[in-house]
Amino acid sequence: MLQFELLTQDPASHARRARLVLRHGVVQTPVFMPVGTYGTVKGVMPRSLHEMGAQIILGNTFHLWMRPGLDVLQGFGGLHGFENWHKPILTDSGGFQVWSLGEMRKISEEGVKFASPVNGDRLFLTPEVSMQIQTVLNSDIVMQFDECTPYETKGHVTTEREARASMELSLRWARRCQAEFARLQNPNALFGIVQGGMFEHLRQESLEALVAMDFPGYAVGGVSVGEPKEDMQRITAHTPHRLPAHKPRYLMGVGTPEDLVFGVQQGVDMFDCVMPTRNARNGHYFTRFGDLKIRNARHKADPRPIDETCTCHACAGSSGVPWAEGGRExxxxxxxxxxxxxxxxxxxxxxxxxxxxxxxxLMAEMRAALDAGAFGEFVRRFHEDRARGV
Incomplete structure (x- = not known):
């Protein structure tokens, strides 16, 4: 089940506001989806996710297949019941994790053979198996199994010929995913993934073939995989707005606050990235006024919060009153x-x-700016604030 309603469009860019209806709830876009790889967003209680406005979170097919295993998840009716999260969930297909295994995996037309990183068991992940796992997970949005085209391998930058072969394999796998998804009578929504490396004409071929398959939604994959920022922006500027306007668009694995704003300008509706959670575990805070590294000795006796305008529990305590407005909790x-x-x-x-x-x-502010017809002013203010510094 998926319903998508386009609400408004910024006249000066491709930015847009929409409402996405899934089996487990309504999602207002543009939206950022916190990553919960193993069935949890690391270090955060589900209640806190609700309180901070999370509308949809991610789970990962590959890792949940490894642990706790399908028999356990099936006993809870899927991932929602297992992790006690009753809003929408999107699951990655496992393609990126297989790609990250490097020489530990062997890719063929049928799928990918690899040794389990948990116990060494020999496993075979195919488009059909990915659909079967995600059906057990009962995720609201299921991603097709694809090959994540690398930017480079051992210093070798992927050639156009290699990117084409990878993209065409992902298209063949997309057809198999679609057939298996239908056979399983999965009531959720399956997204296709546009690949093609750093080559716009390959991206266009992938896009057109996937659109012809009529998926309920589409993702742009294979960016933020080690390429220079200029290449990531070039592909992000090329692909999303060329996808169907009446269906959701998802930019996978991106990125910094600046990347999110840029992506929305290009017509992206949905984002995910481990950056806010992974960086947090290394003392790296994102703020309205730039990034702050708490390990720096200059913070040793600083009485100020991380962000004087922030209403989160870390900055404003339970009062929700920002430091700048007299909050001291x-x-x-x-x-x-x-x-x-x-x-x-x-x-x-x-x-x-x-x-x-x-x-x-940040996403809520972008939605409000689009609703008010003031997105251009928001973008200007955002960059000014981020450049101010903490």
Whole structure:
């Protein structure tokens, strides 16, 4: 089940507002989806995700297949019941994780053979198996099994010929995914994934072939895989707005706050990235006024919060009143610096809450700006604020 309603479009860019209806709820776009690879967004209680405005989260087919296994997940009716999250879930197909195994895997027309990174068992992941796993997971959005085309391998930059072979394999796998998804009578929505490396004409061929298959939604894959930022932006500027206007568009694995704003300008509706959670665990905070690294000694005695305008629990405490408006219930940079230096688990937990709150609030601000017909002004202010520094 998927319904997509386009609400408004920015006249000066490809940015747009829409409403996405899935089996487990309504998602307002543009939206950022926190990553919960193993059935949890690391360090964050589901209640906190609700409170900070998360509408949809991710799970990963590959890792959940490894642990806890399909028999356990089936006993809970899928991933929603297992992790006690009752809003929408999107699951990655496992293609990216297989790609990241490098020499530990062998790709053929049929699928991918590899050794389990958990116990060494020999496994075979195919388009059909990916659809079967995701049907057990009962995710609202199922991703086709694809080959994630690398930018380079061992210093060798992927050639046009190699990118074409990879893209065409993903298209053949897309047809197999679609057939198996229909055979399983999965009531959720299957997205196709546009590949083609850093070559616009290959992206266009992939796009046109997938559109002809009439998927309910489409993703742009194979970006943010080690390529220079200029190439990532070039492909992001080329592909999303060429996808059907009446269907959702998802840019996979991207990215920084600037990447999100740029992506929305290009017509992207949905984003995911591990950056806000992974960086949090390394003392790297995203803020309205740039990025802050809490391990820097200059924060040792700083009484200010991470972001004086932020209403997250780390910055404003339970009052929700920002420091700049008289709120004093949050945690100081000095305290967060201390937690990080001592290796206390509360440090990365608070950092994760803050970073996700910032990302989700950034998307909410973009939605509000699009609703108000003021997206261009929002973009200008966003870049000014981020350049100001913390």
């Amino acid at each position: 949050g945690f100081s940079r000095a305290y967060l610096h201390h937690l990080d230096r001592c290796g206390e688990m509360l440090g990365p937990m608070l950092a994760t809450v803050h970073n996700l709150h910032y990302y989700l609030n």
